[in-house]
Ligand SMILES: Nc1ncnc2c1ncn2[C@@H]1O[C@H](COP(=O)(O)OP(=O)(O)OP(=O)(O)O)[C@@H](O)[C@H]1O
């Protein structure tokens with residue numbers, strides 16, 4: 001029975017993709033069978049996994065528009081399986097708009113196709129539109145990557161409101177697993193204050209440990225790797241491994 | 249004759265909002281009359297300018313859906329005028345989808361309403377959807393904030409393709425003013441390599457100087473300020489001031 005987890009935050013650049021990829025590989029190294037789903041038309045997860053999104057014939061767009069099964073688009077990428085994205089996904093929302101049951105499209109695509117996996121992690125785009133709503137509707141849990149800065153803090157309330165709407169209308173079982181404090185600069189009081197405020201104000205669990213800021217993360221996608229292989233043993237690699245262990 | 253500039257990059261968290269706000273205030277301090285347009289449903293620019301987007305009755309959504317004139321929604325915020333956003337903007341794209349001439353909606357809203365300004369800066373959301381297309385169609389120039397990291401680099405080609413499409417169909421006069429190297433970490437080779445590669449590969453001008461990474465930027469929105477007032481004389485404040493001077 002696959003555990004489906006959305007990695008969501010409508011704020012841009014808070015390490016949704018980095019968290020999805022790194023946690024995915026870390027879970028695989030803990031002997032979990034992992035499917036990563038790229039739901040962002042910008043296809044950064046697919047690119048980070050070593051694919052060239054611009055030359056992909058099949059992507060999640062074909063699955064969402066009903067042309068293909070999830071199994072048809074899956075690609076093995078080292079330790080995990082990936083259901084990739086490409087720019088066609090930019091038109092998925094428009095294609096789904098008119099349809100009844102449009103919020104359930106991804107959930108139905110998962111129905112019989114994910115039994116072979118222990119974990120399914122969904123990388124969401126920086127918006128609360130139809131793609132993110134599909135991800136949240138198809139998930140048991142949501143993990144919120146949080147960059148501990150004011151402009152990121154501002155989006156948390158709106159995201160939690162959206163989770164409540166999803167629970168009310170399309171997925172009563174959805175649970176907020178917690179926050180991952182990403183690219184954390186422990187030296188600044190600002191980061192610590194934002195994190196504490198989010199914990200207190202929203203009573204959110206922060207998955208341990210915080211993930212420190214390190215240029216190794218920015219470099220890794222260039223080699224089609226996560227920090228786990230680009231900088232093994234680094235503080236960032238250890239942090240995501242420990243978070244993965246806490247999920248198993 | 250107002251100079252309309254889009255601040256655009258579909259990659260999330262590359263300092264579009266920070267660049268729009270800080271350049272806007274810097275230009276105003278150089279005696280320019282400045283209008284800032286918030287085109288992001290997440291309304292980070294409006295929040296940074298000291299407004300509470302959730303309690304705004306009027307926003308750019310009302311302008312785009314034809315209910316109000318641009319002048320009706322403008323608010324004076326210290327040295328600049330702001331046309332704010334709120335969450336209603338999330339439905340603007342859907343509302344515009346069916347209409348003929350939908351790409352020109354913002355341009356037509358500007359027609360008679362911006363003559364009193366020297367500069368109009370448009371903060372775009374992290375996507376290449378209808379809001380960004382409207383911004384680019386309504387602009388004389390586009391400035392590209394670039395976070396010098398691999399995953400940001402990846403989006404530049406796609407953004408420039410979009411600019412070419414805009415030039416072909418809706419705005420032949422659109423010019424790429426250049427790149428602002430944002431949150432630049434000069435100590436890492438990775439940042440320097442990404443910046444050089446972008447300059448060479450796309451023959452893009454980099455507006456001088458690069459903007460250094462500093463926690464002062466993250467703190468400023470909490471006080472409704474830019475670094476120009478939160479940390480005057482800091483390297484970041486000086487950098488945006490010099491970029492503004494280069495635009496006048
Ligand atoms: N711990 C970290 N330290 C330093 N840089 C990091 C860290 N985690 C991620 N990054 C870098 O920060 C940038 C943003 O991360 P990422 O693209 O994963 O965010 P995102 O939320 O998926 O963005 P988007 O909203 O555009 O989808 C990337 O260049 C990434 O490599």
Ligand SMILES: Nc1ncnc2c1ncn2[C@@H]1O[C@H](COP(=O)(O)OP(=O)(O)OP(=O)(O)O)[C@@H](O)[C@H]1O
Nearest residue numbers: 012149260261262263264265266374461462465466
């Ligand atoms: N030079 C800088 N140094 C450090 N932090 C910065 C700098 N410029 C911006 N920031 C911070 O980085 C974060 C992202 O910036 P910002 O929100 O302006 O990006 P954006 O591209 O508008 O994001 P989005 O795609 O979500 O609209 C914010 O917390 C901001 O305060």
Ligand SMILES: [Mg+2]
Nearest residue numbers: 016017040044
């Ligand atoms: Mg991403």
Ligand SMILES: [Mg+2]
Nearest residue numbers: 264265288292
């Ligand atoms: Mg922004």
